Amino acid sequence: MRLEKVLKEMQKRQLTHLIINDPSSIDYLINYKNNPGERMYLLLLSSDGHHKLFMNNLFYLDHELDIEQVWYSDTDNYLQLLADEFDGACSIGIDKNFPARFLIPLMNLVDECHFELGSECVDRVRMIKDEKEQQLMIEASKINDLVVDEVINICAKGNLTEEEVSKQLEGIYQKHGCVGNSFEPIVAYGKNGADNHHSGDDSRLKAGDSIVIDIGGLYKGYCSDMTRTVFYKEVSPKQKTVYELVLKAQKAAEAMIKPGVRLCDIDKCARDIIAEGGYTVEFNHRLGHFIGRDVHEWCDVSQNFDLEVQEGMTFSIEPGVYLQGEFGVRIEDLVLVTKDGCKVLNSYPKDLRIIGND
Known part of the structure; x- marks a missing residue:
């Protein structure tokens, strides 16, 4: 077939x-x-x-x-x-x-x-996933919800470097039935979060740091991918404003996804909201990428594609704001396009969260 x-x-x-x-x-x-x-x-x-x-x-x-x-x-x-x-x-x-x-x-x-x-x-x-592929993507994302929770709890202890946290990821994914990571994990503290593809180093947490956690696992041949941003011990008014702006853009983009809507219009929806909040060049990447057997498959949720969304597509929605020398915020879910809308595959909470005070 x-x-x-x-x-x-x-x-x-x-x-x-x-x-x-x-x-x-x-x-x-x-x-x-x-x-x-x-x-x-x-x-x-x-x-x-x-x-x-x-x-x-x-x-x-x-x-x-x-x-x-x-x-x-x-x-x-x-x-x-x-x-x-x-x-x-x-x-x-x-x-x-x-x-x-x-x-x-x-x-x-x-x-x-x-x-x-x-x-x-x-x-x-x-790019159009059949029923079996859809189920595997759902299962892979459920596992990712569990893994990101473990990672956040590890970070909450405040005693490990970015690199030390990242090195634990493969074993955690394997424990949950994955082969390992679907891509090199990103765990970025503070100003490192402004680097979209930061590679974990020996940075340690300090109060007020944002923590960008962008991770995924490979489950039965299919990839998961999600990002959550949390804050260590405290959050500044500026960080809170940026976080709520990114979350607003992310939710609005997800809400408009259904068959017939153009990918470029979904991107524009999120980008316009972030621009209204005063940030333009600080959102410096496409809104999303397609995913399945590979973590990045052909087609983007960006201005480059006026392709209409179809049932069975799976892609990420991941707006972000990156302030060089300060902090970064990115929030990412995977979505599966359904007959009359979309199913958000990640259920891990997205409300602003401060960790490390327990």
């Missing part, structure tokens, strides 16, 4: 072939996982239904696949093997992740073929 949907997307774009080398997408389509490293690994889809999986002899196949395999060794001319699949009438879609070290020599071998970016053929199928 998934392959059929991708083939329909290829037909819309008049592609005779599609090269897919993203391991996550290949697994999604044929239920086979591989981590190829630097070696060429790809699924070649053809409009005539004659699909092939190109595999290095070093790869391990642990079950039968209902697709033809083309095996090659390190000493074989594997690009020529791929080029032999095409003729002059070909229009070839290329995976956005296909390395230039493969693509450019291939283009020289079949210079009479037409090449174009073809990832959307798969991306548009992946």
Whole structure:
């Protein structure tokens, strides 16, 4: 069924072939996982239904696949093997992740073929989660609610550095049935919270610090992602104002999500509220990203996409305000678009919270 949907997307774009080398997408389509490293690994889809999986002899196949395999060794001319699949009438879609070290020599071998970016053929199928995928996303987010609570309680003790807290995350996720983190966790104290992608260091908490906690786990092949911001021992009037502004924007954006609403309009809703509060450049990222097998999948909740929301989409809503040298606030949930609205997958409280006074 998934392959059929991708083939329909290829037909819309008049592609005779599609090269897919993203391991996550290949697994999604044929239920086979591989981590190829630097070696060429790809699924070649053809409009005539004659699909092939190109595999290095070093790869391990642990079950039968209902697709033809083309095996090659390190000493074989594997690009020529791929080029032999095409003729002059070909229009070839290329995976956005296909390395230039493969693509450019291939283009020289079949210079009479037409090449174009073809990832959307798969991306548009992946962005609509089926019922099983939806359930896994719900379960993954429930686990994330439990984990963020543990992390906040650890931070409340006030005796660990950012790095020390971050290092505990993988074990906590594993305890709850996840493989581990779905991305490098962010635990940022005080002024470090103004760095969107801060890497935990030896910073220690002091009274009045905000704590930005952006974490996710990998559960049965699907990713969770959420952010909560809390305050240690006390909160200043300015911090409170910024927090309530971000929360207002986040709730308003979630409230407008339903099929037919444009992604860019959801972004604008949150951005306008934060701008009304006096902050513009301080909200310096997209409102959200799509998520599923990968923590960041194709498509954004941003001004770059006027795509209409559809039932089955899952994406984040995560406005933030970042004041360099002072503090940062970000609040993030994942949402699942339903028939007439959306289901917010994270239920952990979002009201302003001060910790460390118990």
